[in-house]
Amino acid sequence: xxxxxxxxxxxxxxxxxxxxxxxxxxxxxxxxxxxxxxxxxxxxxxxxxxxxxxxxxxxxxxxxxxxxxxxxxxxxxxxxxxxxxxxxxxxxxxxxxxxxxxxxxxxxxxxxxxxxxxxxxxxxxxxxxxxxxxxxxxxxxxxxxxxxxxxxxxxxxxxxxxxxxxxxxxxxxxxxxxxxxxxxxxxxxxxxxxxxxxxxxxxxxxxxxxxxxxxxxxxxxxxxxxxxxxxxxxxxxxxxxxxxxxxxxxxxxxxxxxxxxxxxxxxxxxxxxxxxxxxxxxxxxxxxxxxxxxxxxxxxxxxxxxxxxxxxxxxxxxxxxxxxxxxxxxxxxxxxxxxxxxxxxxxxxxxxxxxxxxxxxxxxxxxxxxxxxxxxxxxxxxxxxxxxxxxxxxxxxxxxxxxxxxxxxxxxxxxxxxxxxxxxxxxxxxxxxxxxxxxxxxxxx
Numbered sequence: 389x390x391x392x393x394x395x396x397x398x399x400x401x402x403x404x405x406x407x408x409x410x411x412x413x414x415x416x417x418x419x420x421x422x423x424x425x426x427x428x429x430x431x432x433x434x435x436x437x438x439x440x441x442x443x444x445x446x447x448x449x450x451x452x453x454x455x456x457x458x459x460x461x462x463x464x465x466x467x468x469x470x471x472x473x474x475x476x477x478x479x480x481x482x483x484x485x486x487x488x489x490x491x492x493x494x495x496x497x498x499x500x501x502x503x504x505x506x507x508x509x510x511x512x513x514x515x516x517x518x519x520x521x522x523x524x525x526x527x528x529x530x531x532x533x534x535x536x537x538x539x540x541x542x543x544x545x546x547x548x549x550x551x552x553x554x555x556x557x558x559x560x561x562x563x564x565x566x567x568x569x570x571x572x573x574x575x576x577x578x579x580x581x582x583x584x585x586x587x588x589x590x591x592x593x594x595x596x597x598x599x600x601x602x603x604x605x606x607x608x609x610x611x612x613x614x615x616x617x618x619x620x621x622x623x624x625x626x627x628x629x630x631x632x633x634x635x636x637x638x639x640x641x642x643x644x645x646x647x648x649x650x651x652x653x654x655x656x657x658x659x660x661x662x663x664x665x666x667x668x669x670x671x672x673x674x675x676x677x678x679x680x681x682x683x684x685x686x687x688x689x690x691x692x693x694x695x696x697x698x699x700x701x702x703x704x705x706x707x708x709x710x711x712x713x714x715x716x717x718x719x720x721x722x723x724x725x726x727x728x729x730x731x732x733x734x735x736x737x738x739x740x741x742x743x744x745x746x747x748x749x750x751x752x753x754x755x756x757x758x759x760x761x762x763x764x765x766x767x768x769x770x771x772x773x774x775x776x777x778x779x780x781x782x783x784x785x786x787x788x789x790x791x792x793x794x795x796x797x798x799x800x801x802x803x804x805x806x807x808x809x810x811x812x813x814x815x816x817x818x819x820x821x822x823x824x825x826x827x828x829x830x831x832x833x
Contacts, residue, residue, distance in 0.1 A: 436461040437480040439469055441496035441531065443830075444622065445688045447483040447520050454481060466499035467824045471675040472507045474544075480515040482535065486522075488799050490530025494689065498824045502540050508565075512542035516551075518564050523554045543589070553636065581615040583626065583683045586649065588676055594652075598738040599764055602655040603706060604671045605641075607648050608680060617644050619713035620690035620831065623651060626681040627666045633681070636666035638685070639710035639796060639831055643717055649682065652709035652741075690794065690831040692717065697827075698725040698791035700770055700783070702806055704732035707797025708742065710831045714794060715746075719754035726756035728786065731800065732772040736762045757782075772802065773809035779815045787814060803832040 401580070421552035440451035448465075452724070464473075466484075474480070487493050490787050492500050517539075529552050536550045546569050553560040590607040604607030608623075623640050626633040642650035655671045656657040656664025674680070692699070692714055701711040708731055718724045729746070733739035740760065749755040758777070776783055787793075795806055810828075811819045822828035 437477045438463045439466055439480060440483040440484050441466045441493045441690050443487040443493040445686055447485040451483040463614050465494040469499060469504050474510055474513055475508050476660040477513055480513060482515060482517040484517060484535055485520045486531040489525040490527030494823050494830055505627055508542055508809045514547055515539060515544055516547045518551050520553045546767050552565055555757035583681045584615055585611040586680045586682045587611060588678050594741045595739045598735055600734040601657060603741060604653045606651040606653060606670060609648055614647060615684050617684045619717040620687050622650045622685045622687045623649055624685050627706045628667050641709035641712045643713060652706045654706040690759050690829050695721055695724045698786055698789055699727045700786050700791060700793045701729045703796040704772060704802045705797055710796035715749060728757040729755055730759045730772050730775050732761040734762060734764050736765045773805040776809040776813055783813050795830045797832060799832045
């Protein structure tokens with residue numbers, strides 16, 4: 389998608405020598421007060437700054453489209469922005485996603501710790517902010533609101549109130565475009581395929597007898613042309629309800645070359661005993677051969693990048709789906725970096741899922757190392773974070789060799805505990821650096 393030129397960008401006049409000499413002592417003092425500049429400080433003052441914080445790619449796609457229509461604009465993720473960049477910028481646009489219940493995306497955590505703890509003087513900054521989130525969470529667009537409040541507290545001036553968008557809703561995007569002076573259009577900004585009809589080809593209960601929730605493996609066949617996707621991407625499925633369809637996102641376990649979309653789902657039951665809307669329909673109500681409306685959305689925040697980079701894959705439960713796609717991708721290559729998988733489940737007797745395939749990858753060399761933990765095994769509970777701590781030296785060696793870390797699974801419990809374990813093993817600064825360098829990537833839900 390290409391956005392039209394934006395008359396509200398107010399593109400600055402050419403930076404002539406006179407403009408450079410016009411920098412006052414006050415500006416220099418403000419820059420010093422702002423603290424150490426981030427990686428982008430060398431780009432110089434003035435101009436339009438376009439910043440984004442994106443977990444799954446929607447905000448980044450919008451930001452890149454805006455930058456393509458604004459010659460000379462600086463396009464940076466929040467982690468690339470330093471306080472001095474904001475001090476020396478007159479105009480900015482921010483495209484900000486919130487992940488989970490009010491949390492910052494991974495490529496904004498460094499900015500949160502390094503810049504938002506300061507109070508630079510931003511009286512010369514005027515900005516517009518688009519906030520993307522999910523109204524299923526109580527703190528809808530929470531991180532964007534937090535950033536907006538911080539900018540205001542530092543003296544920056546919003547051009548108009550923060551614009552909220554619920555899961556790429558076209559009406560809200562039209563409001564943003566109208567405020568920015570752009571022609572109104574519909575459609576989501578994320579690089580997603582159009583919804584298409586798929587059918588349930590097979591469904592298998594993976595863990596009968598497990599003390600945990602049922603885990604299912606679903607195989608879907610397209611009715612029409614097969615769309616393209618890569619390891620790390622997301623299947624968006626429309627779930628029918630009495631109040632109309634709702635969308636649910638699931639990590640893809642298969643690759644496009646297989647001709648099928650594979651999912652691994654945990655059947656969700658609430659504490660009150662209510663079945664999960666999406667998982668119950670997919671795992672219990674949809675009959676074999678039943679139709680599904682599905683689109684595939686690129687998820688660049690969980691892509692592999694360099695196939696020669698050593699991979700450490702960490703996850704639990706249904707998070708195996710996103711990790712399995714990466715394993716299958718690497719196994720299909722003639723040459724690639726080594727892969728280490730750490731996966732957690734409940735019972736070794738019932739939840740050792742996909743053992744045949746994973747053992748085969750170990751035997752063929754597709755998996756250099758494979759560790760499993762079980763929370764209800766002999767010897768007491770053992771989780772993936774215990775393996776990380778026990779293997780601290782190996783984790784540090786993996787990172788020192790240029791390796792990356794991919795985490796997939798539940799936010800509550802696993803992802804939080806793994807993050808804490810990594811900070812213990814590697815240190816908080818090193819863990820933050822890995823996030824900034826895109827060597828620590830997460831697909832958590």
